[in-house]
Amino acid sequence: MKEAPVKILFAGDFCPVYRIEKLAIDKKFDSVLNDFINVFRVNDLNVVDLECPLTTSESARPKTGPHQKAHPDCVNILKYAGVNLVAMANNHIMDYDTGGVRETLRLCSDNGIATVGIGYSDEYATEPFVMNAGGKSIAIFNYADNEFLSTIDGTLQCNRLDPVRCFYDIRDARDKNDYIIVVAHSGNEFYDLPSPRTKKLYRYIIDSGADALISHHTHAFSGYEIYNSKPIFYGLGNFIYDRPGITNSKWNQGFVVRLFLGDRIDFEIIPLKQCTEQPGVFHLTAQEKEIFNNEINRLNIIMSDEEQLEANFRNYCERVYPMYDAFLEPYFGKYITALQRRGFLPKLLSKRKRLLLLNLIRCESHREVIVRMLKRYE
Secondary structure (H helix, E strand, O other), rough: OOOOOOOEEEEEEEEEEOHHHHHHHOOOOOOHHHHHHHHHHOOOEEEEEEOOOOOOOOOOOOOOOOOOOOOOHHHHHHHOOOOOOEEEEOOOOOHHHHHHHHHHHHHHHHHHHHOOOOEEHHHHOOOOOOEEEEEEEEEEEEEEOOOOOOOOOOOOOOOOOOHHHHHHHHHHHHHOOOOEEEEOOOOOOOOOOOOOHHHHHHHHHHHOOOEEEEOOOOOOOOOEEEEEEEEEEOOOOOEEEOOOOOOHHHHHHHEEEEEEEEEEEEEEEEEEOOOOOOOOOOOHOOOOOOOHHHHHHHHOOOOOOOOHHHHHHHHHHHHHHHHHHHHOOOOOHHHHHHHHHHHOOOOOHHHHHHHEEEEEOOHHHHHHHHHHHHHHOO
């Protein structure tokens, strides 16, 4: 008798803050998952990106960008949903340093939730989660862009999205497993397309032997493609991530992917809305589904055309150049930046100094030294 396909569900960023955190503390888990709970009840494995530590620690680590954390009781949302595995290679899991990560790992272990993409050494962090179901062995790797991926003392590491590392990881796992799935936390935040570089990188990972690649991090859902008969999902968007004052935007939209692994790989996309006027995650209405399908088709068309993809990324870069330009200035702050944009304050970096920075960042050998030097200030 032919085995039924193995069903694995992948969801994007889960950061149970603000209204979601309160619902978890009040044990109102049905008000978090709502009508979307049925999506989780029929799978052999449910995988969610845990985008923040679940901790009471107040010891935030030095970093740029916001620090995120949620109450430890929020682990019960995952447990209620039947989440078996959390991907932890991301840019926020280390926000509360060693204490925050250890508490989160202990909570997951105590509640029967496995972890991937993290470990007590760089080598251990690369290890995949492996499951056997339906007569198949399935390995799941988790990688992230290199943004604050370790504790200050280096005792805990997330798995870096490095092409060389990916190649060897997948090569070593290929002969031992029937399927290899890569989960990547990567991309340009608030941008709903992959950069041309990201598209090449994800295709390279497939060429290295992965059977599917699923990405999140950008807080905006993206499109997908079938490359050499293997699916690549360029951005799931947020799963559950409350943000005060943000409703009915790209932040509040996303989808989950259900993979069917049998003699071949199939998939199902299930769109969602989350943390709008009501907290939690919900199915779309018929009209909302039509809008979603039209949008994802539009994104897919752009991604399939190299010139359109390049043009869209160029436009995105033009929009964010002022922000990045401000990052480079010796003095930084919204008031100084505003004055410089209006021409009331001169730029403090000369053209020659900017060319020097370009060379230090662009050249891999220079960048390696610069990163090691700056790490002394963590």
